[in-house]
Amino acid sequence: MYNVKTEIINNIPVVFIDTGKFKTMNLKVQFRSELTRERVSVRYLLSRMMVKKTGKFTTESEFLNHLAHLYGAHLTSNATKKGRDHLVSFNLEFINSRFVKEDLDLLGEMTSVLKDVLATPAEYGEADRQFFEREKRLYKSRLKGLRDNKAQKSFENLLNTMFEDESYKYLSHGVLEDIDDITLDDIKEEHQKMMAHDEAVILISGHLDEVGEEHLQAILSRDETVKLPYRGYDFKKPEFxxxxxxxxxxxxxxxxxxxxxxxxxxxxxxxxxxxxxxxxxxxxxxxxxxxxxxxxxxxxxxxxxxxxxxxxxxxxxxxxxxxxxxxxxxxxxxxxxxxxxxxxxxxxxxxxxxxxxxxxxxxxxxxxxxxxxxxxxxxxxxxxxxxxxxxxxxxxxxxxxxxxxxxxxxxxxx
Known part of the structure; x- marks a missing residue:
């Protein structure tokens, strides 16, 4: 069994999913915006960069070591499609403090990590250009690998044919042909749009008996709540x-x-x-x-x-x-x-x-x-x-x- 309640904290909807079923807790921040070709590839690359290093942890190995010391906490990013929208999420999975003998506020540590992750791209500069170019190469290599998979390629071709004039044809991981043109300024601009204009929701699950507003209010704040419509594509009878x-x-x-x-x-x-x-x-x-x-x-x-x-x-x-x-x-x-x-x-x-x-x-x-x-x-x-x-x-x-x-x-x- 689980119980769900939603509160608005700093103009961000926060969903509490209370269940004693798991020894771990999950803390997730979900961003949602309309799916467009102009933004989908930049958003995906941005999400991958954000989980590799932060303002406090300037190398990937340093960041991973910090999470490992927090009893093996695991940070991931993900991009998906829902309805007409593109969703980018950041999820931290970590052990509940009640199962740790050490006097450590793990949830407080996790909210600090997420705050750092979400804020860092605003500070990207020349010192981050080499990191940006490396992630861009890795991103391009990954999409080339997917394109070499004939099953994946044929499905993409189906989407491009079936949805010729609709944004649905773009996959959640972006468009290979658009990667070369992405600049570091594009990344910073997209980050600003995501933080200010995406619909954002924080979700936390686990045994939440000691979780309060003070734990979560540091992650993200806005001057007003952003609520976007959620809709699918209208039906149109196809020409075969x-x-x-x-x-x-x-x-x-x-x-x-x-x-x-x-x-x-x-x-x-x-x-x-x-x-x-x-x-x-x-x-x-x-x-x-x-x-x-x-x-x-x-x-x-x-x-x-x-x-x-x-x-x-x-x-x-x-x-x-x-x-x-x-x-x-x-x-x-x-x-x-x-x-x-x-x-x-x-x-x-x-x-x-x-x-x-x-x-x-x-x-x-x-x-x-x-x-x-x-x-x-x-x-x-x-x-x-x-x-x-x-x-x-x-x-x-x-x-x-x-x-x-x-x-x-x-x-x-x-």
Missing amino acids: KTVTDSESVEQAKLNIGFRADAGNAEERMALNVINQMFGGSATSYLFKNIREKESLAYQIHSQADIKNGFLFVLAGVSPDQTAKAENAVMHELARIKKGDFTDEFVEETKHLMKVNRMEAVDKPKGLIALVYNQLLNGTTDEDWKRSMDAVDREMIVEVANRIHADTVYTLTGK
Whole structure:
């Protein structure tokens, strides 16, 4: 069990997630702003720089040693997409002081670290240029490595085709072609924008019996609370597109993108259930029939962006089987649209989703992610349960018939 309460401290929403389930505590600062090409790569590089060194700890090794002395505290940054937005977060995981014999205010130490992390980029100058150039090279090398992965490359090409005029095509880690043009001044300017204009939320989880406002007010403060709208992309019925590229690959990559008209919470939950039935689990149609029964794919699965109503199928297939595999995928979706499934399969799928949700909240980061998602959507655990209970055969068929194929992208051999 866990209890959640939200307070406003220094004009920053602070979410307290009190649970005795973990020996560790997690302290997270989440920044959210609209996803744009102009900012996404700069934001990602900035987030990586911020966790490498600070004003107090001017080398990465010195910083890591300091965290190690604090009983192995672990600092990470992360970038993700939600709705139409780009999210950058900083998370500190550390042992709860109640399990430490030493008289040490670990939470106070952690808030001091986060304050230092968040403030440092404002002071970047010529002395940091070598550090900046090194991180830029590492960033570029990482994205080049991802581009060399044919599965990743083909999915990016699907997004670029399907969302040609929409910002959704940009991945959370940015755009390789934009890295060379980033300057240190761009980093400082983006930091200023993030600190002043992003929606910011602080979340803390763990056994919080001795945690008070005085522990958290030093991390970040503003003159007023920033609250941004949280929305997805509006549904638009697609014009079906097919694109095929050829490279030296032994295994073809078949990627199919769909758009779904699922407006309210119950319909979005139905889309979530459809995804699990379609290709989101080991009991799904795509896995059991296309991979196991017909042996048309080396690997295949579906994934859904429920907030935006997007559904994707990603498969690795033999180059001479791409057309057959594509037809088989469409056939399995058509089965769901026609109601060619048992009520038992629906209930099994819903039960699996409930189990997965319970497993997620059994992990500190999973619990924080769930609570933050509820904060964005203005929902509760009870809302989730009601939406899940509302999903039945009729709703699944209705929502499935509002799923439209948008783009088929195939990367095949020469």
